[in-house]
Amino acid sequence: MEIAATTSVSVAPQPPRPSNAFSRKPHSVSSLPLASFQRKHCVGNDKLRVSASSSLDAVVAAEKISPASLLDKRETGGVLHFVKYHGLGNDFILVDNRDSSEPKITQEQAAKLCDRNFGVGADGVIFAMPGVNGTDYAMRIFNSDGSEPEMCGNGVRCFARFIAKLENLQGKHSFTIHTGAGLIVPEIQDDGQAKVDMGIPVLKAQDVPTKLPGNKGEAVIQAELVVDGVSWNVTCVSMGNPHCITFGTKGGPKLKVDDLNLSEIGPKFEHHEMFPARTNTEFVEVLSRSHLKMRVWERGAGATLACGTGACAMVVAAVLEGRANRKCTVDLPGGPLEIEWKQEDNHIYMTGPAEAVFYGRALL
Numbered sequence: 001m002e003i004a005a006t007t008s009v010s011v012a013p014q015p016p017r018p019s020n021a022f023s024r025k026p027h028s029v030s031s032l033p034l035a036s037f038q039r040k041h042c043v044g045n046d047k048l049r050v051s052a053s054s055s056l057d058a059v060v061a062a063e064k065i066s067p068a069s070l071l072d073k074r075e076t077g078g079v080l081h082f083v084k085y086h087g088l089g090n091d092f093i094l095v096d097n098r099d100s101s102e103p104k105i106t107q108e109q110a111a112k113l114c115d116r117n118f119g120v121g122a123d124g125v126i127f128a129m130p131g132v133n134g135t136d137y138a139m140r141i142f143n144s145d146g147s148e149p150e151m152c153g154n155g156v157r158c159f160a161r162f163i164a165k166l167e168n169l170q171g172k173h174s175f176t177i178h179t180g181a182g183l184i185v186p187e188i189q190d191d192g193q194a195k196v197d198m199g200i201p202v203l204k205a206q207d208v209p210t211k212l213p214g215n216k217g218e219a220v221i222q223a224e225l226v227v228d229g230v231s232w233n234v235t236c237v238s239m240g241n242p243h244c245i246t247f248g249t250k251g252g253p254k255l256k257v258d259d260l261n262l263s264e265i266g267p268k269f270e271h272h273e274m275f276p277a278r279t280n281t282e283f284v285e286v287l288s289r290s291h292l293k294m295r296v297w298e299r300g301a302g303a304t305l306a307c308g309t310g311a312c313a314m315v316v317a318a319v320l321e322g323r324a325n326r327k328c329t330v331d332l333p334g335g336p337l338e339i340e341w342k343q344e345d346n347h348i349y350m351t352g353p354a355e356a357v358f359y360g361r362a363l364l
């Protein structure tokens with residue numbers, strides 16, 4: 001199949017964020033054999049391989065084939081072609097799924113591929129699909145546990161870079177992308193970073209969703225949540241996917257996020273009865289009104305090095321709690337993101353990097 005090079009991509013006006021466009025599927029993951037997967041830091045082998053390189057272009061050049069022809073190869077007999085990307089260490093397996101609106105692999109297979117010992121290793125699998133309702137593309141993602149979230153901020157930056165590579169686009173480009181959280185618009189900047197219009201945050205408790213009762217109108221802001229006998233102050237925000245943000249315990253000292261035992265406390269928030277769809281949780285330290293530091297426990301993926309939707313939701317929470325300005329640098333374990341919650345349109349804008357690290361073929 002030929003890949004059509006697109007020289008300009010239109011940006012449609014933002015419609016209101018619809019409720020989840022993709023139905024969530026069960027979170028359980030049954031075991032399904034990933035027949036074999038090997039890592040080989042070499043090229044020229046007909047067997048399954050994963051070639052590692054700091055630059056996708058370098059690898060492609062080494063194989064003397066064009067990026068388009070490489071990425072356009074289709075799997076036959078249970079082989080999945082992919083490119084591994086990361087946004088600040090939040091890493092994803094990107095799949096060219098532009099010829100079908102059905103993901104090329106199941107949620108169970110995605111969970112297997114994401115395994116860091118028995119698979120490729122990733123925080124999720126992202127599918128680049130045909131557009132919906134006039135958008136340029138649609139994005140679906142499976143978390144590393146196989147569950148399907150509505151949106152992924154770091155993932156959508158990787159998605160934009162992946163599409164630019166597939167379509168052989170250079171320089172500044174923006175795309176309209178249909179996601180489970182509605183329309184998302186990333187724009188690749190001249191410096192290669194992606195700036196993403198992440199839409200309008202949702203604060204209404206039942207839409208986040210949280211069972212915590214609204215305490216500022218229908219919003220849950222600086223409310224008490226008892227986790228394992230300890231009272232935390234939390235604010236709940238949806239960026240299409242649910243987030244619970246905390247700056248510390250009730251009456252407790254200022255949170256030092258480096259001191260947290262994330263793998264112990266994270267799952268207790270994720271599976272708390274107040275979050276019927278589970279939740280992502282952001283633990284935040286305020287360094288100044290324009291500089292915040294955060295660690296995240298992600299629903300369906302655990303502790304990750306960065307979370308784009310989480311950084312956006314956290315800035316909204318920080319503004320609503322009167323702790324920060326609308327424009328902030330957010331330090332994550334994998335590096336910084338620039339986040340702005342614009343007064344004019346109520347949209348949140350996220351700017352950060354996305355990098356290809358290697359491509360490969362996995363036996364399913």
Ligand SMILES: N[C@@H](CCC[C@H](N)C(=O)O)C(=O)O
Pocket residue numbers: 090143148149150151152153154155241242280298299300301304306307308309310
């Ligand atoms: N890492 C992502 C969020 C991915 C989805 C999340 N685990 C969920 O289940 O909601 C980001 O960068 O936003």
